[in-house]
Every structure is written in C-alpha cells, then in structure tokens.
Amino acid sequence: MASTKVTKTEDEWRRELDPAAYAVLRQAATERPYTGEYTDTETVGVYHCRACGAELFRSETKFASHCGWPSFYAPTADDNVVLVTDRSFGTVRTEVRCASCDSHLGHVFTGEGYDTPTDQRWCINSVALRLEPATG
Template identity: 45%
Template sequence: MSDKIEKDDDAWRDQLDPLQYEVTRKGATERAFANKYWDHKEAGTYHCICCGTPLFSSASKYDSGSGWPSYYEPIDPANITVHQDLSHSMVRDEVLCAKCDAHLGHVFPDGPAPTGLRYCINSASLDFKKAK
C-alpha cells in the first residue's frame, strides 16, 4: 500500500473521539457485546476510522459469539498488516491498517470456511458505509 499516512499524536487526538483514539493509536480493546458493530447486519463495507481505507465487507462478516465484529477475510489483504503481539502475557496476531497503522484488532485461526480465520475487530476502529 502506498501513500502511508503519518500524523503526530495531537493530530490523531483532534480527529478521533477518545475511544477511537485509545483503540486505534494505543492498541486498546473495547468491551465485548457493548460496541457499535458486533451485531450489525446491514450490507456494506467497513472502513478504517482513521484514514478511510476499505477493510472488510459485510459479506465476510459472521457471528463468532465473541462480542466483537468478526470477518473471515479482508476486502484486500494489501489493506491490512499483521504483526505478532506479545502483550498481556499472550501471543496473538495483531491486525493493523496498512495505510495508517491503526490498531484494528487481532486475527485467530478459529474462523469458518473458506479461510479458517477470524478477524476479531474493534468497532471503534471502523466506519461503516452502507451498500447502495
């Protein structure tokens, strides 16, 4: 992905609400079953709240029972990056927006076919665009 977006901390704070900032810029996690898109069922696409990059389609969204929006694949694998996360005494794969490095959530190998993956994503990192 080209045209990397880099802003200083103050610019991100000005753009995002406090929860969005904590999740996307500081790697926080919002509460399960108490977030905007965990049970959202409209057709459309989910974009990065920080830069607008399209990340996930409602067509790949499913109910994982985790309490967070879950998808079995991104719209375009080039729009995300995955890094090992060793925080909280766990080994997990962190999912980031490839364009702005926003923390989105984590990916786990316990999802449905066809990928077997579960992208467990924070609603606070997403902006939904309804299908036309």
C-alpha cells in the same frame, strides 16, 4: 493495492478521533465485548478504517462468532492490513493494523473451528471501523 500512507502526529490524531477511538486505534486498547456499534450489524456495505478511511472489510465476509466483537473471515485485500506479532498479556497473538495509517484494529485468530472459508476470525473493534452501507 493498499491506500496511500497517512502520516499524522499524535496531537493531530487526538484532535480528529474521539477518546474511545483514539485509545483503540492509536494506543492498541480494546473496547469492551458486546458494546460495539457493529458487533451484531448485518447491514450490507464496506467497512473502512475510522482513522483514515481505507477500505478494510466487506459485509460479505462478516459472520456471527458470538465473541463480543465484529468478526470477519478475510480483509478486502491482504495489503490493506498489516499483521504484527503481539506478545502482550503473556501470550502470542497476531495483531491487525491498518496498512495506510498504522492504526490498531484488533487481532486475527486461526484454527478455532468456525465454518468459514479461511478458518480465520478477524476480531475487530467496532470503534476502529466506519460502515459505508451499500446503496440501491
């Protein structure tokens, strides 16, 4: 089940997020490849939306795609994310947004040939995530 809807003004988001996070989460920017905090992280835990804290991905579904951004093969629950057709840059892609706060997370790609259970690559900006390491 998706988290409770989070509604804030853009001024509130600007005050709560640093400029890089605001650009990605609220303006659909993309961080530069191979610069994100979680690109190569192998820490076991849960990835949450940096804007609202909703659970989005688990480390068990993270894989090394070598694309420059953290990659997952599935979200924790389908209703935790919203998929939107993105026609920017002269192509059609599928944008991934947080279902709780409508923040931009990244894009999902299918059929690229990765050896994953879903044949999907959820290419997510590190700055859109906050990792909660597993305890114990």
